[in-house]
Structure formats: C-alpha cells, structure tokens
Amino acid sequence: MKDKRLGNPLQRQGVQNTIAAIIAILIGMLVGLIVLLFTDASRAGEGMMAILTGGLTDLKNMGQVLYYATPLIMTGLSVGFAKKTGLFNIGAPGQYMMGAFAAVYVGVKWTFLPAGIHCIVAVLAACLFGAIWGILPGLLKAWRGINEVITCIMMNYIAMSMSNVLIRAFIYDRAKNQSFRPDETAELPKMGFDKIFVGESGTPSSVNAGIVVAIVLAIVVWVVLEKTKMGYELKACGFNKDAAKYAGISEKRNIVQAMIISGALAGIGGGLNYLAGAGTGIMVADTLAQQGFDGIAVALLGMSNPIAIIFTGILMAYLTVGGLAMQSFGFVSQVITIITSVIVYFAAFILFFSQIIAKFAKGKGEKQNANAEPGDSGQAPPAQPPTPPTEGGEQA
Amino acid sequence: MSEYVIEMCNITKEFPGIIANDNITLQLKKGEIHALLGENGAGKSTLMSVLFGLYQPEKGVIKKDGKEVKIKDPNDANALGIGMVHQHFKLVHNFSVLQNIILGVETTKGGFLKMDDARKKVMTLSEQYGLRVDPDALIENITVGMQQRVEILKMLYRDNEILIFDEPTAVLTPQEIDELMKIMKGLAAEGKSILFITHKLNEIKAVADRCTVLRKGKYVGTVNVADVSKEEMSEMMVGRKVSLNVEKEPSHPSEVVFEVEGLTVVNKEHGKKVVDNVSFQVRRGEIVCIAGIDGNGQSELIQAVTGLIKADSGTVKLKGEDITHASIRHRNTHGMSHIPEDRHKHGLVLDYPLSYNLVLQSYFEPEYCQAGFLKYDKINQYAEKLIGKYDIRSGQGGSTIARSMSGGNQQKAIVAREIDRDPDLLIAVQPTRGLDVGAIEYIHRQIVAERDRNKAVLLVSLELDEVMNLSDRILVIYEGQIVADLDPSKVTVQELGLYMAGSKREEGK
Incomplete structure (x- = not known):
C-alpha cells in the first residue's frame, strides 16, 4: 500500500477512507457492546465474541457470510453506481423485489427450459424487471425534472404491493403464504462450494455461484466507471452536470442510462437471493425488502467504490451471521440492527473522519518540517490544521 | 507611539513542500491605503490569513502600535481591531442587512435583541462613510455591490481600525468599483488603515498610498505608488517586463x-x-x-x-x-470553440483530473476511445503535450485534480483545450x-494568435x-x-x- 513518492501512506485518499470506515465500524461495535451490557452484563462478553467470531466459527458459517453478502453487494452496487452519477437511488428495495419476483416466476413456471439455461434466463428476467423499475424514475427525472428520491420511494411501495398481487395470482403457495420455490433446474450452481463450506455436523452452507456473479459484476461496474467512455460521461454528469452539458453530453440520456443499470443491479440481487436454492420462496408481506435498504448502507460505507462495496457487503453479512450466533446467548437479533445502524450513521461521517486523518497526516508533516529547521528553538507551534484562507474566517 | 499601526516582521509560513511566505515584512501606517500586490499564488492570502489569525507563522512577529501581539484566531484579530472583507462574502442570505451586521455581536436585554440601538449605530455609520444600504432588505435581494457595503459595515460596526479587503473588485461592475474606491478613500480619511489585496494596477494607482509587492512567496519591495509607473509595478510583480x-x-x-x-x-x-x-x-x-x-x-x-x-x-x-x-x-x-464565462460551472469538471478535462469535448473521438474504452495512454500523451505547449502549471501534471489548480492555470487549461481543437x-x-x-x-x-x-x-x-x-x-x-x-x-x-x-x-x- 505504501507509495514511496508520497512517503506518508496516511496522505493517500484510499487509505484515509479505509481507516475512516474502520473507525465507523469500531464505533458501531462499541455501541453494540454497550447495548449488550445493558441487556445482560454477565453474558455481554460472550455475546460480543459471538458477533465478532460468529462468521468464522466453522466453514459453514463462512459460507453463510458469502451467501448473505450476495444480495447486499448487488444492492450496494446499485446504490453506489447511481451515486457516482449524481443520483440517489433509494428505489433499490423495489427494484430488488421486482427482480426477485421475475426470477422466481421464471424459476417456477418456465420448467421447459433445460437446466443450465433455466437459471441464466431467471437471472436475466430479474435484471430486466429491476431495470424496468429503475427506468421509470429515470425517465421522470430526465424529462419532467421530478426528484428521483420521491419517485423511487413511491416505486418501492408499488413494487411491494405489486409483487404480492403477482405472487398470489401466479405462483402462490397457500400453505406457507409465500411463493413457490423455484424449480431445481433454476437454482444457481453450487460450483463446489457445498463441498468446501461444510459445517461440523456435515450440513453444507447455502453459498453458491451468486457470490461469484456479484463479485464479477462489481469488477465490471468498476471497469465501466473507470475505464469506459460511458463511465466518463456518467461521472462527468455526476460531478458537474453543467460542464457535462457544455461538453455536449446528454444529461437526460445519462440519467435514464444510470437508472436502468442501477435498477438492473438491484434486480439481479433479488434474483440471486431467491435462486440460491436455500429453500425459501418470497414471503407475501407488506414490508419492503431489507436488503434494498441495507444496500444504501453498504454503498455509503464503501464510498460508492465498487471494489470496496464487495468488502463492505461481506462485512454486513458477517455481522448478520454473527448476530445469529449471538442469539444463542439470549440476546435479541435487534442488537445487530442497532450495530449496523450505528455503523451506517457514522459511515455518513466518513468524509469527516478522512478529513481529520488527512489533517493529522499533513499536520505531522508540517511539524516535521518545522522541527527540521536548523536553529529552531523547539517552539514549533502545535500542528495547526491548515484552513483554506477563504473559509472559516467569519468574524466572531 | 509607533509610526505603524500594524507591523508584520519577517513572517515565514511554510506548508509541506512549499514556503508560502518567506521572510516577509509589511508595515501599515495609520490612515493609509496600503496595497498588497502579487500574482495568484504569490502568498498574499496566506499573509493576510496570518494577520487574521487563521494561520500561525513559523517565524516572525506581528506588532500592533509597536507592541508585539499574538494572534491565535480570528477572535484575537477582532479584539485588536482587525477586520476583513473576504473575496467571497460571508453573509446569511435569508437574513436582513441589519441582522447580518450585528450577527455575532448582538446586544441583548433579558435575552431579547436590542435592535433599535443597533439600527441607530448602523445608520450613523452608513451616513458617515457614504455606505448606502437598506437595513431591512434581505441579502438575497440586493446587489453584489450592496452586499459588499454590508461587509464593510460589519467591520465598522465592530469598531475595527484595520480593514483588510481581499480582492474586493473582482465581483463588481465598473460603476460599483468607482464607488468602492470613493468609500475606501473616505475610510482612510477618517483614520482607518486599509490593506488592499489586488492584482489590478489601475486600482492601486487610483487609491493606494503605498504598495508592497510579493512574488512567489518572497518580499520584493514596498514603493510609494505616486513614484512608480504601472509598468514598473507589474515588472516587480511578475519579475520580467510585461506589456500592458x-x-x-x-x-x-x-x-x-x-x-x-x-x-x-x-x-x-x-x-x-x-x-x-x-x-x-x-x-x-x-x-x-x-x-x-x-x-x-x-x-x-x-x-x-x-x-x-x-x-x-x-x-x-x-x-x-x-x-x-x-x-x-x-x-x-x-x-465552434467556447471559452465559457464561468470556468467552474461550465468550463471544467473540477473533480476530474486535468487530463480528463483537456479532452472534455473530444474523449469520444477514435483517437481517444476504442470500442467504448478510453485510451488512457493517448489521453495522457495529449495532456502532456498541451501542458507543455501552453505552459499549464499543475502539481502532478495531467493527473492533477482540476480543483486543486490555481484559477489562472485552470483558465489556461480551458484556453489551451479550446484553441487546440483548431476551431x-x-x-x-x-x-x-x-x-x-x-x-x-x-x-x-x-487570442490574437488565433486571429492571425x-x-x-x-x-x-x-x-x-x-x-x-x-x-x-x-x-x-x-x-x-x-x-x-x-x-x-x-x-x-x-x-x-x-x-x-x-x-x-x-x-x-
């Protein structure tokens, strides 16, 4: 990680952001520990250890972490990608749900498809439905100037009700009040993971090809954003839409494009989750998909960087698995929700943290310079964080 | 009593990798208008930030009326009677003029504002110095020129004796500039001492008594404005003969x-x-x-x-x-090539590196883009070519983020890009x-070369x-x-x- 030219690794943006994210996580853990102490001080230590090590206790749990991470990485990519292009896609839950419905529908109904093809078609259906759910707010924003946050929230509730209606109409398993499970031929291949990630009792984890798809897509999103003409245009719009317009880039086309891709990513997330072969159908309930909202947290914590989102997605999943382990000590699972919420809350401070780190790094450099001065009486002023001269000069 | 109301002696201020102020001395007489002249990046703003308490110098002392003082933050500066009008005004847009002026130094009685006293004082000052303002107008509804007068009144309301103007004319129309010049002369005549940061020679000639010139962080000299020509001053500032x-x-x-x-x-x-x-x-x-x-x-x-x-x-x-x-x-x-009016709004994507900005209208051409992928080598080569040809200065060449470049070099980059497209x-x-x-x-x-x-x-x-x-x-x-x-x-x-x-x-x- 060290760059010799710059000397101090703390002065690098990526390192600063990583450290800032770790600080947010540590604060979240600390708050979690306090909650545990209040609930049951005698077992708080064990509970905390369960959260911290739950995902590592055996191979099965390690596999479960990757299984839970798959949809989170996808919704994280969805939100992060939109963010890079200047849009706030809070519609990931809806896009995720529509993707899930489409994948399960294809998985249940289109059994005429041969094995390998069936699951690919199901994922593509999820992608398409997610994209459709993304395109509507995109079109409204581009042509009528309607704030995408408002339309996305409304689209979320439409998705929730719509998927309930559609499930009841086409693929309803009355006994369980959920959708049927996708046909086995539609399940994602295990890719041998079920041989590696096996628990002590011999039960395999639910991890499957989905995590590979998610990681590959994260890399693809990174390449698109950083290496392609499309990424150049999308990010230019995100940074400065006036300059993009001046450069002849169509802002409208960009907004629609970004929302289609963003929606598709969230939709695929929904598809991958229900094609995992973990034995669950889609519950018919009046709740929005939690994975969609968690995607916002994952993207925030990863500073919308697709590669970082892989890791923050895995981290969130790790906490979920740790939370399950913690429950065996008599704690309620909501503690995990509190911890993730606090992390998200402090993730919003990441910029602030990384600025402090930057100032610390700079201040140290400045102090060193001052001390290096020959003849300096050692009265170097305390490292003063340099403030831009045009700011902060308000008369008190 | 010292002849000088403020003396900054042998000030040195360093930042990592750069000496922003190198042994600079500035002496301000009571009742004079003292111009501080220098190119962008010469260290004018840093020096004023030191005086205003935003930075602590590594070396050197500041004296007020001959006595050494320590200025640790803007509150200390304010207590010593030093006030500053920033280039970008610090006003609350949905507050009235009067509310802005008293902001931070409100006089209260039992927790309630005593606006009437404040209004009286503001109106007296306004008349005394010819600073026409409407005390009840909202900042967002008044002209830039009037906003500036509000900033000046803010300093006067705080009984500041030393007034720093940071490039005050950059945002004004020619008429407003004339008016400001009159106001500044009036203030000096009333015994206020003014430090006037600028790089416009006409304005220095018009109002300033003396002028201190900085170049690349170093002190070049202090001259009586009446004794030197504009050409001489610009030569001091740039370090070579400049044709105006x-x-x-x-x-x-x-x-x-x-x-x-x-x-x-x-x-x-x-x-x-x-x-x-x-x-x-x-x-x-x-x-x-x-x-x-x-x-x-x-x-x-x-x-x-x-x-x-x-x-x-x-x-x-x-x-x-x-x-x-x-x-x-x-x-x-x-x-068609277009050097836009607002270089930050239209001309540049400030968070993009310089190289990206130099291909803002040509990134899609086959030269820089193949099958949807950008050709970084070609873009960087082109950027290096323009940087050399048009003398664009930046810290890390083409990979410098445009936001971190000086205004002059940002503009040079835009000019280079627009001219090099051969319109x-x-x-x-x-x-x-x-x-x-x-x-x-x-x-x-x-521009003349383009015509030719x-x-x-x-x-x-x-x-x-x-x-x-x-x-x-x-x-x-x-x-x-x-x-x-x-x-x-x-x-x-x-x-x-x-x-x-x-x-x-x-x-x-």
Missing part, C-alpha cells in the same frame, strides 16, 4: 464564418426579451468584441449561440450551415476574469481596457440590443462608455 498593451497587426478580415440573424431570447421568469433581435457577423481574421455592462444580455446571447439555452427566434449560422437547433456536440465538432470560430467570454497580469498577457496573445491564424474570434468582455486593446470591431450591447458597431481606433473610451450606459445609440441601430 496588446501588440497586434491590423486585421485582414476575409469571408464570413459566423452569422447571427434576428436572435431573440425571452426570459422564462419575467417574460422580458433579454436578447432582443440581435444580428451580427464575424469574419475570418477579426476579433469582434461584444462590450457592455454586465447583465445586458451578453451571457444569454452567448448561451443561445453555443446551444446551452434555446433561442426563441432567429437563426445562427456557422460556415453557412444553419445550427440554430443543432446539438451542443454538433457545434463542438463542427468548428473556425473561437468564442471567448470574459477570458481573463480574475486573472493576474502575467496570465492576462498570455491569454491575450493566444485566420480564425474568427467573438469576444465578450466587461473590461474596457480589454475591449479597446484586443478588438478589431466593437459591438455594444445594451438591454439585449446591439446599439453600436464601432471601430476601436476611431472611438474613445468615454464615447464607448456612453454607448454602454445606453445614453447614446448609433443611427439605424
């Missing part, structure tokens, strides 16, 4: 490249014609300048011909082709706004000097209409001023 006049041969215009016919733009909010039936032509090999006071429709005219806004009627032709409804990209790729028509809107003498000279030369390469140049400028020096033909715009088509060699500045103010109009226009 643009040297150019007479123009040899040939065929018409750009034709605007009956162009009208209606403002959507108040329904007024901001550009009213404007027609003109620009030929190869000439610089046509649209002169006028800010806000007379120049911006809208240029935005309409460049495609940033839609024209309501009229036609625009480039090389004979009707481009009235063409896309911006079509205009960009068919011979038939170069549109330059206030290309030298806010730049120092060295950069202005450079950009003027580039037989390109058509359409220039928009608010600076009379620039209009007179650079143009081959002057079109005066007033309230959205072209009111005169003048030959700069046959018109005086005074006459031009009358056209610009709307009190004179050419026949048939």
Whole structure:
C-alpha cells in the first residue's frame, strides 16, 4: 500500500477512507457492546465474541457470510453506481423485489427450459424487471425534472404491493403464504462450494455461484466507471452536470442510462437471493425488502467504490451471521440492527473522519518540517490544521 | 507611539513542500491605503490569513502600535481591531442587512435583541462613510455591490481600525468599483488603515498610498505608488517586463464564418426579451468584441449561440450551415470553440483530473476511445503535450485534480483545450476574469494568435481596457440590443462608455 513518492501512506485518499470506515465500524461495535451490557452484563462478553467470531466459527458459517453478502453487494452496487452519477437511488428495495419476483416466476413456471439455461434466463428476467423499475424514475427525472428520491420511494411501495398481487395470482403457495420455490433446474450452481463450506455436523452452507456473479459484476461496474467512455460521461454528469452539458453530453440520456443499470443491479440481487436454492420462496408481506435498504448502507460505507462495496457487503453479512450466533446467548437479533445502524450513521461521517486523518497526516508533516529547521528553538507551534484562507474566517 | 499601526516582521509560513511566505515584512501606517500586490499564488492570502489569525507563522512577529501581539484566531484579530472583507462574502442570505451586521455581536436585554440601538449605530455609520444600504432588505435581494457595503459595515460596526479587503473588485461592475474606491478613500480619511489585496494596477494607482509587492512567496519591495509607473509595478510583480498593451497587426478580415440573424431570447421568469433581435457577423481574421455592462444580455446571447439555452427566434449560422437547433456536440465538432464565462460551472469538471478535462469535448473521438474504452495512454500523451505547449502549471501534471489548480492555470487549461481543437470560430467570454497580469498577457496573445491564424474570434468582455486593446470591431450591447458597431481606433473610451450606459445609440441601430 505504501507509495514511496508520497512517503506518508496516511496522505493517500484510499487509505484515509479505509481507516475512516474502520473507525465507523469500531464505533458501531462499541455501541453494540454497550447495548449488550445493558441487556445482560454477565453474558455481554460472550455475546460480543459471538458477533465478532460468529462468521468464522466453522466453514459453514463462512459460507453463510458469502451467501448473505450476495444480495447486499448487488444492492450496494446499485446504490453506489447511481451515486457516482449524481443520483440517489433509494428505489433499490423495489427494484430488488421486482427482480426477485421475475426470477422466481421464471424459476417456477418456465420448467421447459433445460437446466443450465433455466437459471441464466431467471437471472436475466430479474435484471430486466429491476431495470424496468429503475427506468421509470429515470425517465421522470430526465424529462419532467421530478426528484428521483420521491419517485423511487413511491416505486418501492408499488413494487411491494405489486409483487404480492403477482405472487398470489401466479405462483402462490397457500400453505406457507409465500411463493413457490423455484424449480431445481433454476437454482444457481453450487460450483463446489457445498463441498468446501461444510459445517461440523456435515450440513453444507447455502453459498453458491451468486457470490461469484456479484463479485464479477462489481469488477465490471468498476471497469465501466473507470475505464469506459460511458463511465466518463456518467461521472462527468455526476460531478458537474453543467460542464457535462457544455461538453455536449446528454444529461437526460445519462440519467435514464444510470437508472436502468442501477435498477438492473438491484434486480439481479433479488434474483440471486431467491435462486440460491436455500429453500425459501418470497414471503407475501407488506414490508419492503431489507436488503434494498441495507444496500444504501453498504454503498455509503464503501464510498460508492465498487471494489470496496464487495468488502463492505461481506462485512454486513458477517455481522448478520454473527448476530445469529449471538442469539444463542439470549440476546435479541435487534442488537445487530442497532450495530449496523450505528455503523451506517457514522459511515455518513466518513468524509469527516478522512478529513481529520488527512489533517493529522499533513499536520505531522508540517511539524516535521518545522522541527527540521536548523536553529529552531523547539517552539514549533502545535500542528495547526491548515484552513483554506477563504473559509472559516467569519468574524466572531 | 509607533509610526505603524500594524507591523508584520519577517513572517515565514511554510506548508509541506512549499514556503508560502518567506521572510516577509509589511508595515501599515495609520490612515493609509496600503496595497498588497502579487500574482495568484504569490502568498498574499496566506499573509493576510496570518494577520487574521487563521494561520500561525513559523517565524516572525506581528506588532500592533509597536507592541508585539499574538494572534491565535480570528477572535484575537477582532479584539485588536482587525477586520476583513473576504473575496467571497460571508453573509446569511435569508437574513436582513441589519441582522447580518450585528450577527455575532448582538446586544441583548433579558435575552431579547436590542435592535433599535443597533439600527441607530448602523445608520450613523452608513451616513458617515457614504455606505448606502437598506437595513431591512434581505441579502438575497440586493446587489453584489450592496452586499459588499454590508461587509464593510460589519467591520465598522465592530469598531475595527484595520480593514483588510481581499480582492474586493473582482465581483463588481465598473460603476460599483468607482464607488468602492470613493468609500475606501473616505475610510482612510477618517483614520482607518486599509490593506488592499489586488492584482489590478489601475486600482492601486487610483487609491493606494503605498504598495508592497510579493512574488512567489518572497518580499520584493514596498514603493510609494505616486513614484512608480504601472509598468514598473507589474515588472516587480511578475519579475520580467510585461506589456500592458496588446501588440497586434491590423486585421485582414476575409469571408464570413459566423452569422447571427434576428436572435431573440425571452426570459422564462419575467417574460422580458433579454436578447432582443440581435444580428451580427464575424469574419475570418477579426476579433469582434461584444462590450457592455454586465447583465445586458451578453451571457444569454452567448448561451443561445453555443446551444446551452434555446433561442426563441432567429437563426445562427456557422460556415453557412444553419445550427440554430443543432446539438451542443454538433457545434463542438463542427468548428465552434467556447471559452465559457464561468470556468467552474461550465468550463471544467473540477473533480476530474486535468487530463480528463483537456479532452472534455473530444474523449469520444477514435483517437481517444476504442470500442467504448478510453485510451488512457493517448489521453495522457495529449495532456502532456498541451501542458507543455501552453505552459499549464499543475502539481502532478495531467493527473492533477482540476480543483486543486490555481484559477489562472485552470483558465489556461480551458484556453489551451479550446484553441487546440483548431476551431473556425473561437468564442471567448470574459477570458481573463480574475486573472493576474502575467496570465492576462498570455491569454491575450493566444487570442490574437488565433486571429492571425485566420480564425474568427467573438469576444465578450466587461473590461474596457480589454475591449479597446484586443478588438478589431466593437459591438455594444445594451438591454439585449446591439446599439453600436464601432471601430476601436476611431472611438474613445468615454464615447464607448456612453454607448454602454445606453445614453447614446448609433443611427439605424
């Protein structure tokens, strides 16, 4: 990680952001520990250890972490990608749900498809439905100037009700009040993971090809954003839409494009989750998909960087698995929700943290310079964080 | 009592990798207007930030009335009677003028504001110094000039004796500048001491008593303004001889490249014609300048011909082709270059590296893009070429984030990009706004060179000097209409001023 030219690794943006994210996580853990102490001080230590090590206790749990991470990485990519292009896609839950419905529908109904093809078609259906759910707010924003946050929230509730209606109409398993499970031929291949990630009792984890798809897509999103003409245009719009317009880039086309891709990513997330072969159908309930909202947290914590989102997605999943382990000590699972919420809350401070780190790094450099001065009486002023001269000069 | 009200002796301030102030001494006499002159990045702002307590110097002392003082933060500065008008005003936009002035030093009685006393004091000060303000107007509704007077009143209300003005004229119209100059003289006559940061030599000549010059963080000297010429001062500032006049041969215009016919733009909010039936032509090999006071429709005219806004009627032709409804990209790729008025809003993606910004209108060309992927090597090579050819200075070459570059170099980058695209028509809107003498000279030369390469140049400028020096033909715009088509060699500045103010109009226009 060290760059010799710059000397101090703390002065690098990526390192600063990583450290800032770790600080947010540590604060979240600390708050979690306090909650545990209040609930049951005698077992708080064990509970905390369960959260911290739950995902590592055996191979099965390690596999479960990757299984839970798959949809989170996808919704994280969805939100992060939109963010890079200047849009706030809070519609990931809806896009995720529509993707899930489409994948399960294809998985249940289109059994005429041969094995390998069936699951690919199901994922593509999820992608398409997610994209459709993304395109509507995109079109409204581009042509009528309607704030995408408002339309996305409304689209979320439409998705929730719509998927309930559609499930009841086409693929309803009355006994369980959920959708049927996708046909086995539609399940994602295990890719041998079920041989590696096996628990002590011999039960395999639910991890499957989905995590590979998610990681590959994260890399693809990174390449698109950083290496392609499309990424150049999308990010230019995100940074400065006036300059993009001046450069002849169509802002409208960009907004629609970004929302289609963003929606598709969230939709695929929904598809991958229900094609995992973990034995669950889609519950018919009046709740929005939690994975969609968690995607916002994952993207925030990863500073919308697709590669970082892989890791923050895995981290969130790790906490979920740790939370399950913690429950065996008599704690309620909501503690995990509190911890993730606090992390998200402090993730919003990441910029602030990384600025402090930057100032610390700079201040140290400045102090060193001052001390290096020959003849300096050692009265170097305390490292003063340099403030831009045009700011902060308000008369008190 | 010391002769000097403020002395900054041998101030040294370092940042990692750069010495922003290297052993600088500045002495301010009571009741004088002392200019601080230097190019962008010469260390003027750092020095003032040291005086205002925003930075602590590594070496050197500050003396007030001969006694050494420590200024640790702006509160200390304020307690010593030092006030500052920042280049970007620090006002609360939805507060009234009066509320802004007392903000932070409110006098209260039992928790309630005593506004009447404050109002009395503000009105007295306002009359005493000729600072016309409406105390009950909201900041968002008043002109930039009046906002500046509010900032000055803020300092006076706090009984500041030493007033720092950081490039106060950058945002003002010529009339407002004149008024500010009068106000500054009035303040000095009343015994206030003024530090005036600027790089405009005319203004120094007009108001300052003495002038301290900085160059690249070092102290060059302090002179009595009356004893030196503008040329001498600019030489001190830049370190070499600078010609303040643009040297150019007479123009040899040939065929018409750009034709605007009956162009009208209606403002959507108040329904007024901001550009009213404007027609003109620009030929190869000439610089046509649209002169006028800010806000007379120049911006809208240029935005309409460049495609940033839609024209309501009229036609625009480039090389004979009707481009009235063409896309911006079509205009960009068919011979139009545009140095925009606002380099931060339109000209640059500030968070992109310099290299990306230099291909802002050409990144999609086969030269830089293949099968949807950008060719970084080619983009970087091109950036390095422009950086060398146009002397764009930046910390890390092409990978420097544009935001971290100085204003002058940002503008140079835009000028380089627009000229290097080899346009038939170069549109330059206030290309030298806010730049120092060295950069202005450079950009003027580039514009003349474009003309001499037989390109058509359409220039928009608010600076009379620039209009007179650079143009081959002057079109005066007033309230959205072209009111005169003048030959700069046959018109005086005074006459031009009358056209610009709307009190004179050419026949048939």
